[in-house]
Amino acid sequence: MKRSIQSLLYFLSAVLLLSACSKKDEIFDRPPGLADPIYQQLQSRGNFTNFLALVDKAGYKEILSTGGYWTMFAPTDDAFTKFFQESNISGVADIPDSTAAKIVKYSLVYNANRRAQLPNYQSPAGVLPNMAYKRETAYYDWVKSNGKRKYIAANRNGITPVANDNNNKHIPYFTDEYFTAKNLNGATEYNYFFPNTTFTGFNVIDAKVLEQDIVAENGIIHTVDKVLLPLPSLESYLASKPEYSKFRELFEKHMVRYVYSADITRRNQVLTGSADSVFYKMYSGVAFAINNENYAVGNTDSQIEGFTIAIPTNNVVDAYVAEILKHYGTFEAAPPSVISSFLNAHMWGSTIWKGRLNNALNVQQEPPTFSATNIVDKKVVSNGIFYGIDKVQDANVFRSVYGKAFLNPNYTLMTRGLDAELRFSILNPTSNYTLVMMSNQNLNKEGYDFNTDRNQWSFTRPGGTATIDESSRNRFMRLLQNSVFLTPNGEMNNLGGFGMVEAWNGEYVKFKDNKLWASGNEEINKAVNVTSQETAHNGKVYYTDGILTFSEKTIGHHLDSLARIDPNTYGHFFSYLKNHRTMWIPAVAPATGGSILGANTGAFHTIFVPTNAAIVNAVKAGILPGNTSTGQPNFTPANASADSEKIERFIQYHIINKNTVVPDGKKFGAFETLLKNGSGDPVFITVNNGINSMELVGAVDPATNRANLNADINKSNVLSNKTVIHSIDKVLKF
Numbered sequence: 001m002k003r004s005i006q007s008l009l010y011f012l013s014a015v016l017l018l019s020a021c022s023k024k025d026e027i028f029d030r031p032p033g034l035a036d037p038i039y040q041q042l043q044s045r046g047n048f049t050n051f052l053a054l055v056d057k058a059g060y061k062e063i064l065s066t067g068g069y070w071t072m073f074a075p076t077d078d079a080f081t082k083f084f085q086e087s088n089i090s091g092v093a094d095i096p097d098s099t100a101a102k103i104v105k106y107s108l109v110y111n112a113n114r115r116a117q118l119p120n121y122q123s124p125a126g127v128l129p130n131m132a133y134k135r136e137t138a139y140y141d142w143v144k145s146n147g148k149r150k151y152i153a154a155n156r157n158g159i160t161p162v163a164n165d166n167n168n169k170h171i172p173y174f175t176d177e178y179f180t181a182k183n184l185n186g187a188t189e190y191n192y193f194f195p196n197t198t199f200t201g202f203n204v205i206d207a208k209v210l211e212q213d214i215v216a217e218n219g220i221i222h223t224v225d226k227v228l229l230p231l232p233s234l235e236s237y238l239a240s241k242p243e244y245s246k247f248r249e250l251f252e253k254h255m256v257r258y259v260y261s262a263d264i265t266r267r268n269q270v271l272t273g274s275a276d277s278v279f280y281k282m283y284s285g286v287a288f289a290i291n292n293e294n295y296a297v298g299n300t301d302s303q304i305e306g307f308t309i310a311i312p313t314n315n316v317v318d319a320y321v322a323e324i325l326k327h328y329g330t331f332e333a334a335p336p337s338v339i340s341s342f343l344n345a346h347m348w349g350s351t352i353w354k355g356r357l358n359n360a361l362n363v364q365q366e367p368p369t370f371s372a373t374n375i376v377d378k379k380v381v382s383n384g385i386f387y388g389i390d391k392v393q394d395a396n397v398f399r400s401v402y403g404k405a406f407l408n409p410n411y412t413l414m415t416r417g418l419d420a421e422l423r424f425s426i427l428n429p430t431s432n433y434t435l436v437m438m439s440n441q442n443l444n445k446e447g448y449d450f451n452t453d454r455n456q457w458s459f460t461r462p463g464g465t466a467t468i469d470e471s472s473r474n475r476f477m478r479l480l481q482n483s484v485f486l487t488p489n490g491e492m493n494n495l496g497g498f499g500m501v502e503a504w505n506g507e508y509v510k511f512k513d514n515k516l517w518a519s520g521n522e523e524i525n526k527a528v529n530v531t532s533q534e535t536a537h538n539g540k541v542y543y544t545d546g547i548l549t550f551s552e553k554t555i556g557h558h559l560d561s562l563a564r565i566d567p568n569t570y571g572h573f574f575s576y577l578k579n580h581r582t583m584w585i586p587a588v589a590p591a592t593g594g595s596i597l598g599a600n601t602g603a604f605h606t607i608f609v610p611t612n613a614a615i616v617n618a619v620k621a622g623i624l625p626g627n628t629s630t631g632q633p634n635f636t637p638a639n640a641s642a643d644s645e646k647i648e649r650f651i652q653y654h655i656i657n658k659n660t661v662v663p664d665g666k667k668f669g670a671f672e673t674l675l676k677n678g679s680g681d682p683v684f685i686t687v688n689n690g691i692n693s694m695e696l697v698g699a700v701d702p703a704t705n706r707a708n709l710n711a712d713i714n715k716s717n718v719l720s721n722k723t724v725i726h727s728i729d730k731v732l733k734f
Helices: 002-027 038-045 049-058 061-065 077-087 097-106 176-181 186-193 234-240 242-255 262-272 314-324 336-344 354-359 401-406 409-421 440-445 470-481 519-523 555-565 567-578 612-620 642-653
Strands: 070-075 108-110 121-123 126-128 134-136 150-153 170-175 202-204 207-216 219-224 256-260 278-283 307-312 375-381 384-389 433-436 448-451 456-460 466-468 484-486 498-502 508-512 515-517 528-536 539-544 605-610 655-657 669-676 682-690 693-697 706-708 718-720 723-728
Touching: 038 049, 038 061, 038 070, 038 207, 038 219, 049 061, 049 070, 049 077, 049 097, 070 077, 070 207, 097 108, 108 134, 170 176, 170 186, 176 186, 186 354, 186 375, 234 242, 234 307, 234 375, 234 384, 242 256, 242 307, 242 314, 242 336, 262 278, 307 314, 314 336, 401 409, 401 433, 401 528, 401 539, 409 440, 409 448, 409 470, 440 448, 448 466, 448 470, 456 470, 466 470, 484 498, 508 718, 515 519, 519 718, 555 567, 555 605, 555 718, 555 723, 567 605, 567 612, 567 642, 605 612, 642 655, 642 669
Parallel strands: 070 219, 150 278, 307 384, 433 539, 605 723, 655 669
Antiparallel strands: 070 108, 121 126, 134 170, 170 202, 202 207, 207 219, 256 278, 375 384, 433 484, 448 456, 456 466, 498 508, 508 515, 515 528, 528 539, 605 655, 669 682, 682 693, 693 706, 718 723
């Protein structure tokens, strides 16, 4: 009885199991109406026999016959007929297995995309329409050898490679939607790169799409009229063209580094049996790795962007390099930034179509210095666009006034200073500048140097010890800015006559007969002599036998000196000043001279000093204290008297506060003086400025209250510490 019950239970269990299996099979049966997989779809069409033979040869039949989510660009048998003729082979049997794999995998794109979806950028934030022109394929290069080592390409720019990223190649395609969104003419752009193929509004490389949106179980098929071989990368295309070998050698010699990979070495050994070490070929010192098939961050951004390089031919590279290295001789002897700047000048961090090339800024934010007529070669590649040019891209760091210091080892200190503050201004090719060059030798003579151990400027006074701190840096930068001039109208193109020009920091420099004076040079009566000059793209540079130095003494010191040297011009004004105990602050150290109340050291001022004759006339007119009959001034009236107040207001009204004005025809209008009105607001002087002439108009009775620079211009334009002192022919009413 027990055995009979057991037999019955076994029978019921079997029935239940068979019933369950039957229901499961029903669930997973192929749904009715489901399209065949890619392989079977192509097989049923009958005109893809050659391509399917390659699929078999490449070992991809099973993949394309089962699940997946692919886009396939499938070449027809007619496409293969042309391919066989062009390759001078008889058929698929003559195609090596490795080439078969390249063709199949490069035609196979990750993710299924209908025609309408291909222009869309599959961004991490969502789909963005009409921005894409590339997709990642199943193909990637593996280990290569350069005869010295085995390596694979970088998969990132200038950083450590990302493991398990095979650096898959991308296939470009060209649609009306993409070019329209870029505001470009699709046919013009496409035919510039592919002149032998008609632009249809949907092309894949140089192939026409014959049939689109063929739905398969495991993806979408678009048929093409040409066999598509993997495009080279920028690096591979450059290497294949001997006419660019000079430039390529610079990349290889100075910017390439090889990073050993234990993981790739092991994988390569498993795949090939070779135990050789394998390295990543990386690029450093340039904006991007030209062998990187990804773009910036390694996600889908490569769908919308690639890199662009413009490479000069050998015949123009040598002459240009010889010019920029005429002082250093070799790139090895020059600072590393020289070779880096040279190479980066020819690199653009995005896809630059021909219609955008004229204004496209390279990675150094500079437009091309070549034109479309200089392009002798053009190629869409897997990771961007390649232009071959017969003219070197002239980087601003070389062609500007900055380049005259940057490319000369005798001016490394000046270059260091320019790099700290002024480089990007004086690189501007659309503005004109003048530089008075400061050689290392002349700077060292003046006590300036740079301490590399402490990364700080140093200054040594005569007979003293070096000071290495922020004050030394400030001194040097003031010195440097005294030698840099914005000269939009070529104001310093000819130093043979007389002129004054405002330096970068607002201080003035005088020139006459190819000699130059800043305030420090004028103080010791020692001019800087111009020894030679050069012209750059955006201005001129002058080489000299010294440095344009600045004065550290007070305005009062210089007024005192002028009164001693030329008492008829400056004597009476200084006598009023030094005897006015409120306005004049005696010097603590006599060598530095006294100072004027309100005229703060370190601020800019202009002082107008009426001549003795002008002051005598002012005394007679009762404007200043003294004998109105003889005009003899009273320099020492009682303190706090009305006469003392006149002197104070007189001095204040003849000093422009916070600005310097010279007769160069540039600054004019109303300028604030040290004088204040009853409400505490400044009283202004109006300046009518011309070349070597200047008229001042006072606020009181402006019709008659006017003064001019002394007729002897040499008695004006005296340089002091951030101040200019002028002699004038009349006292302004105040």
